[in-house]
Amino acid sequence: MPWPRRWGRRKASEPEAAGPDGQESQRLFLDSGHLPDGVPRGAGPRRRCSRHGPVQFGRTSEQGEQGVIVTQGRGPGRRLGVAAVALLVLGGVLGCVGGLGGHFFMPTRVMPSDHMRPSHPAGGSMVFNLLVAGVDHGDVVLFDAAAWGERHLSVERVIAVGGDRIAYTPGDRTLTLNGRPLEEPYVLNGDPVAGSPGAFSVQVPEGRLFLLGDNRGNSADSRFRFEAAEGGTVPLSAVKGALIDEEDPLVVGLRSAVPAGGGVLLLGAVCGVTALRLRRRAVTADTMPFSGV
Numbered sequence: 001m002p003w004p005r006r007w008g009r010r011k012a013s014e015p016e017a018a019g020p021d022g023q024e025s026q027r028l029f030l031d032s033g034h035l036p037d038g039v040p041r042g043a044g045p046r047r048r049c050s051r052h053g054p055v056q057f058g059r060t061s062e063q064g065e066q067g068v069i070v071t072q073g074r075g076p077g078r079r080l081g082v083a084a085v086a087l088l089v090l091g092g093v094l095g096c097v098g099g100l101g102g103h104f105f106m107p108t109r110v111m112p113s114d115h116m117r118p119s120h121p122a123g124g125s126m127v128f129n130l131l132v133a134g135v136d137h138g139d140v141v142l143f144d145a146a147a148w149g150e151r152h153l154s155v156e157r158v159i160a161v162g163g164d165r166i167a168y169t170p171g172d173r174t175l176t177l178n179g180r181p182l183e184e185p186y187v188l189n190g191d192p193v194a195g196s197p198g199a200f201s202v203q204v205p206e207g208r209l210f211l212l213g214d215n216r217g218n219s220a221d222s223r224f225r226f227e228a229a230e231g232g233t234v235p236l237s238a239v240k241g242a243l244i245d246e247e248d249p250l251v252v253g254l255r256s257a258v259p260a261g262g263g264v265l266l267l268g269a270v271c272g273v274t275a276l277r278l279r280r281r282a283v284t285a286d287t288m289p290f291s292g293v
Helices: 078-104 249-286
Strands: 025-030 048-050 053-059 066-071 108-110 125-129 140-144 153-160 165-168 200-203 208-212 239-244
Touching: 078 249, 140 208, 153 165
Parallel strands: none
Antiparallel strands: 025 066, 048 053, 053 066, 108 125, 125 239, 140 153, 140 239, 153 208, 165 200
16 A cells, blocks of 8 residues: 555644754655555555655654654765865866877977987987967977978077077187177087088178077077078077976976876865765665664
């Protein structure tokens, strides 16, 4: 026989019971205080849920009438579930910022040759900022060598920019920049004129760069590109990125974002599983049968 669905109103003298969360609860009583005919004790209805929260069946203290308690409150594990979702979103954002940002905007390149020794030997890693707005004297840049008739990216150091005059006279121990000796402490063996093919004097056009390698004795740089490009220079638009220090806070932050995002994702997954288990246990407890009066 189905359980009666008629509900009575709470008596005016019956006090309202407090729910598990200290919130107001409401007692609703069945019209009859006994189980229907033919239904044995212990086989009564199970705990149900309503839109107000879990529904608990029990007995009243005054008349012994069988009834239900509708508890208005949040289900178990709900806050933990919300925290899990927030952690998963945060972890995903950190992972995307660190992974995609590092890959697309600050990639790591491997030096393919030794023409940048001793600063950057062959096989060493180099991090380039592809969001660079401009370059200056002494910057190491990653650029498209198409201006030199080659189809690849290359790495050289900026020696002169638009408006500068860079020159070399055989017998001099240094290059001259705008008529003054150019100090270059980064060159291999302290010899900035090693391997120079001969005298030259280049007025760098605006918007172009004169590039040389640090290993002057083994670098096919602007000194050997006079016929391929205007004064051996490359356009500023060919620059794809500028070298930055691997200890730069931005680089460290991007690299740290990936493992940090992974850790946050793991924590969010643990919270989610825990919240799911708590909810399942609550549902199981709500379906436990109770003994009749």
